[in-house]
Amino acid sequence: MKLWKEFKEFAFKGNVIDLAVGVIIGSAFTAIVNSVVNDLFTPILSVITGRVDFSTLSLTLGTGENAPVLAYGSFLQAVFNFLMVAMCIFMFVKGVNKLHRKVELREEAKPAPRLCPYCYGEINEKATRCPHCTSELKGS
Secondary structure (H helix, E strand, O other), X not given: OHHHHHHHHHHOOHHHHHHHHHHHHHHHHHHHHHHHHHHHXXXXXXXXXXXXXXXXXXXXXXXXXXXXXXXXXXXXXXXXXXXXXXXXXXXXXXXXXXXXXXXXHHHXXXXXXXXXXXXXXXXXXXXXXXXXXXXXXXXX
8 A cells, every 4th residue: 555655646746747748749749750851851852862762771791691781771871860850850949949039029029017106007108197096197
């Protein structure tokens, strides 16, 4: 019983649940990035490079039926796929950061609200009287 109680405390802490949600969203995002690389970038690059497929490149180290094969093409393809995924993630993060900066600039651009000097209620810049306390405002 004590072990079960400790397990429940561990498994249902906020951090563990947040981590689980992050892993699930991460795996879904991985599917999107892989689709962008495999379905969009790779076909475009294959047209540009003349449909070269690195994964078939290899070097046979010896003779005979069971000679070891150095499949360096698979390694090159893996490096290429990594670079494509990294580029997709970079572009995604760059786009998200750009959106965040636009939101921050929009928030900074808003002037501070005008406050009534008597009741400190928020009032319109063009108002001559406070709508909250009806005090006459000077300098308006």
